[in-house]
Amino acid sequence: MASSSAGAAVREDAHIEISGLTKRFLTPAGEVFTALEGVSFTVEPGQFCAVVGPTGCGKSTTLGMVSGLDRPSEGSVKVGGREVDGITDGVSFMFQADALLPWKSVLGNVLMGPVFRGVPKQQAQTAARDWLRRVGLSGFEDRYPHQLSGGMRKRVAMAAALINEPKILIMDEPFGALDVQTKAIMSTELLGLWEQIRPSVIFITHDLDEAVALADRVVVMTSSPGSVKAVFDIDLPRPRGSVQEIRFQPRFIELQQQIWETLREEVERAYARTAGGKA
């Protein structure tokens, strides 16, 4: 363990090293399609890393290999210095679609993780109630997912992910389906909770403002086949406070513009390709 500048201690085994990651798929027509080509970047223990890039550049494919759900064609992912060759231990996920079980109550959804890990039911229930309190959902324990708003469902998903105290948190556009205000509120809440647990985070988003506001490091990917175009360290101080307000800081605007200059070309190239123009 090492102490961090903001909140909880970070775990050295949460270091993520992605080197020369290449992924090829076989298309239905039997052709080889290269989705990723030599992707390399690192996420330091307890660091919040955002990945941005045009649609189809291989962001989700990269996450699949960090989690161990998929295998690289070439290259490697190492977590805590060990090569990932199965499902990575200590990883929690949040996706754009709610991964909540509709037939389980809010409490039931949140305590599932600890119960699967063998935590006695009583203890798991206490922890789940505590996490629901932390995400502002005390009093909603007996509701079912369909009885909640989109923002409330995200809070449940966040409690369900963080109750496991993961060393790595993988987030694939977790707030992509929310309205702008709810998204800003959820992002601020996520930062507060992340500071309490300090997992290493890989956060995929199409929203560059969101990436800069949340992250310590922003990785910009090229259009397909995806590779790393540039890596930006975000030197905005922590704790960041309100995600909505940070957007008015001169340094935020400067970083946002700098990264957009790099990203724009790739977005335009990907658009030209899908629109049938020349890349």
Ligand SMILES: Nc1ncnc2c1ncn2[C@@H]1O[C@H](COP(=O)(O)OP(=O)(O)OP(=O)(O)O)[C@@H](O)[C@H]1O
């Ligand atoms: N199992 C698969 N078989 C064939 N091609 C695949 C497979 N999975 C992904 N791809 C292709 O790999 C490319 C990268 O997909 P991926 O979903 O990783 O992109 P992305 O950057 O996450 O996209 P988006 O931003 O639109 O979510 C796409 O062209 C996709 O069609």
